[in-house]
Amino acid sequence: DDIASSPPPPAARCETEEDLDFSSCDLKHLSKEALRNICLRLGLRLEEHIFPILDSEIGVNEDGASEMTKYVWAAQECLSIEIEVDEMEDEDPEGLEALERAMLDEDPQLLADILAEVLEKNPDLLNDLEAELKREDPEHYQGMIEELSEGEALIDRPELVADLISLMLAENPDYMDVINEIDEDIAYEHEDETDPARAGKEELRQEL
Incomplete structure (x- = not known):
């Protein structure tokens, strides 16, 4: 489903990756800049590295998804890559x-x-x-x-x-x-x- 940026509860701080708890503060609550910075922390650029992956996997440029949805998907992809690398460091x-x-x-x-x-x-x-x-x-x-x-x-x-x-x-x-x-x-x-x-x-x- 398409994702619109939805603000977290007023009392919660939810502005950067550091604020994420994936319940009261989720990726969809962050700004596009904050989502981009998640990937930049890992040395990954959205346009060069992540959007092409998403396009090959789910056709992100063809399904009419909003720009905000693409950024959320991209940040999730970057965090998934980080998890996979962490697991490989431990297991292989x-x-x-x-x-x-x-x-x-x-x-x-x-x-x-x-x-x-x-x-x-x-x-x-x-x-x-x-x-x-x-x-x-x-x-x-x-x-x-x-x-x-x-x-x-x-x-x-x-x-x-x-x-x-x-x-x-x-x-x-x-x-x-x-x-x-x-x-x-x-x-x-x-x-x-x-x-x-x-x-x-x-x-x-x-x-x-």
């Missing part, structure tokens, strides 16, 4: 690694684009990767620094880090292990912090 890490390598072989620029989006949302990961790049490949790192404008830092240009990582992965796919290790270290450092963005993930898992 080798399969996930093979998927990452296949993605790199098929479209290195797509991987660079996704990395750039993820790094933009995760400055801790960007800073750790910068230190790793400086240590592992100082020549390429210096070339990347020279591309910065006066007053800019790499935190302002995550796409430069993403492009360099993509290049290094193309030359040595095993570098993905380094990226995963850094990401796991950051997750461990923050494991005791409340993560409201994932508070309703189990409810969504049951719905899908």
Whole structure:
């Protein structure tokens, strides 16, 4: 059915992904910008990555669905992808690694684009990767620094880090292990912090 944006109860805050509980605050209560940001957090762009998937699966561009409906479906698709990746990390890490390598072989620029989006949302990961790049490949790192404008830092240009990582992965796919290790270290450092963005993930898992 077509989905119209429906406001939550007046007393409830329901403006961002962090507010989701999938009962009093559901995806359909969020704005299109908030729904788009759910996908951007994962490094996924609606027009480039998600709408084509939805169109191939359910003909989203042919069934007359409203724009709001498409955004809700897209956000749900992004959260479903995140759940599937989480499950693969736990149950089949080798399969996930093979998927990452296949993605790199098929479209290195797509991987660079996704990395750039993820790094933009995760400055801790960007800073750790910068230190790793400086240590592992100082020549390429210096070339990347020279591309910065006066007053800019790499935190302002995550796409430069993403492009360099993509290049290094193309030359040595095993570098993905380094990226995963850094990401796991950051997750461990923050494991005791409340993560409201994932508070309703189990409810969504049951719905899908």
